[in-house]
Amino acid sequence: MKGDRVTGISHRQDQDEFRGATGSLFRIALAPTIWAFHFLFCYAGAAVWCAKFGTPGGIAFLRLSIAGLTVLALLAIAWQGWRSYRQWAPHDHDDHVEGSHRFLGHAALLLSVISFVGVVYVAMPALFIGSCL
Amino acid sequence: MSICRRIRALHPVALPLLLGGCDGPQSALRPGGQDAAQLYLLFVVMLVGAVVLWLALNGLFFYFTRVNQQQFSLRHGNRIIIGAGVILPTVVVGSLLAWGLSIMPSQRAPGDGLVIRVTGEEWWWRVEYWPPGADAPIVSANEIRFPAGSRTELRLTARTYIHSLWIPSLGGKMDMIPGRETVLTLHPDLEGFYRGQCAEFCGASHAMMAFESVVMAPDDFDAWLAHEAAPASRPQTPMQVRGQDIFRDEGCGACHAIRGTEFTGSVGPDLTHLASRHSLAAGIMEVERDDLMRWIAHTRDIKPQVAMPPYDWLDAEELAALAAYLESLE
Incomplete structure (x- = not known):
């Protein structure tokens, strides 16, 4: 099996890690994407509703x-956010160094937190405003 | 005592220069009604909050860099970051958002009966008063009067360009959009004069699209509205009669209406009670002889791209007669 002579990592390990990282990268974008679509549906929905009805x-x-x-x-x-948290801080970790896998989990967790707050803020006008005026 | 007056009292010479925007008839910091008072309170709370945050942040920065330079553990540092960097701003911004949103419905609360329709024209304001039960409006222009102590509904639209109606001392601003009607309600309390201004850039003479706003005691307002609904007074002096003839001969009546006469144009402002208004040409000149003569002869020098052509072929005697007629329209 060929591999990197310096690191000792085989091609298969490399590919597995890359596949895992790709999944993590997509998951990073998931929470902000939900926030974006929530924003879009709330504002477009309110605009169309008020214009039509x-x-x-x-x-x-x-x-x-x-x-x-x-x-x-x-x-x-x-x-x-929970999945990202598990990825960032698994039960069995004891090192202080974040590998790329854990780093991506950490970034996804932080993005989930800000997306959560963003969604709450976007929805707040509907809580207070009871007319289209 | 408003915050500006308190600050001015502290330093009578230098600060007034810095606080020029605090007072006067067009200041959001001198509220004359409930809506402006709410916005003023919001502003003061935000200002005080910002100052407190600024002092706290810089105080902590000073403390940890100059006074107490100990190293924190990672756990302790993380707690500070999460508490002061995530939770505190989220709660503060969320609270301000909730407060601001809770104010918005009251700024759109239904009016108490009087409806004023205002149309943004180029570059002036068409104003129609619709008292409760009215079949037809009482038409005016470039001045909006309110009864004190009640909520008046302003229904806004625009003819060609987007404008925005703003009387800073009475409340927030509202866009005026061609083909749409937007609603703003105002509850003025203090009688007096306030200045309004178009707050959305709308072309060459945007900066000269202002108006006077007058808040009157309810009885005075009713009397004024009854007078405003009446036809124009007839010219009395020979000079005024000559002015009316010039008005007719020059075709002014094709664009301007003067109720009670044969002049019924609707392109430009209604002039029926022009002389009872507090400004000319949408808040930029006085309704007096010299300004009237200057305006009629040099409209586009004074107000670029305005629809009214300059009547610069009229000689001084004709302009004076025309101005005398317009001055008689009280």
């Missing part, structure tokens, strides 16, 4: 939809 019909349905969407987004981000 306006205030006379009430905006209870719109507010409930935003609430539902927000709960779903927060659950998905929390789940992603």
